[in-house]
Amino acid sequence: MSLTRRHLVLAALGLAAAASAGCTITAEIPQIQARELRFTGVDPAGLTFQVDFIAFNTNNFTLDLHDLRAHMIIEGQDLGSTVTAVSAQLPTGRWTPVTATMTLPWNGVPASLLVASGAPTLNYVLQGEVTVDHYVSIRAPFETRGTVPRDFFMRGATSTINNVINSVLPGFGNLQ
Helix, strand or coil: CCHHHHHHHHHHHHHHHHHHCCCCCCCCCCEEEEEEEEEEEEECCEEEEEEEEEEEECCCCCEEEEEEEEEEEECCEEEEEEEECCCEEECECCEEEEEEEEEEECCCHHHHHHHCCCCCEEEEEEEEEEEEEECEEEEEEEEEEEEEEHHHHHCCCHHHHHHHHHHHCCCCCCCC
16 A cells, blocks of 8 residues: 555545544534724724724634624725734633724725715724634624714824815815
8 A cells, every 4th residue: 555545545534533522513603793993093904903802712622713704884885804814812701801903994985985976974894704713714794883983083184085086076085
């Protein structure tokens, strides 16, 4: 028997033994709740936010959390999505705080702000998922809804947004 074939036979025997003993490799999806959004700045990619989460791990082993994927929807308009590298460990049986940085791309921001230009507050939905690992990778979904003052999205970004709006609709880029 060749070395490669021998390894395949041993691996198959090992899997058969584990299956007959009732061993399974599973992980329960942790509970993920977004708690707070904080505007942190503006960069060439878009508006940047800190997103604070709490996560509860119901498994009897620690889970590694990474790769946040999220969509921000404001007043029914999807502003786009982002993928952020998050590095956290979720110990078993307790709520764990997690913070991630999220950037909303510029291509969706001006249209949403024009739609809601007169509204003092905006309705938002943050939907997404994070990847958790322990032998297997699973995606844990989350969603949070709320309202936020319109100036939350405007702080620090007014002149950039006005320039973008004026390039599309001359004379309309006078958001305060």
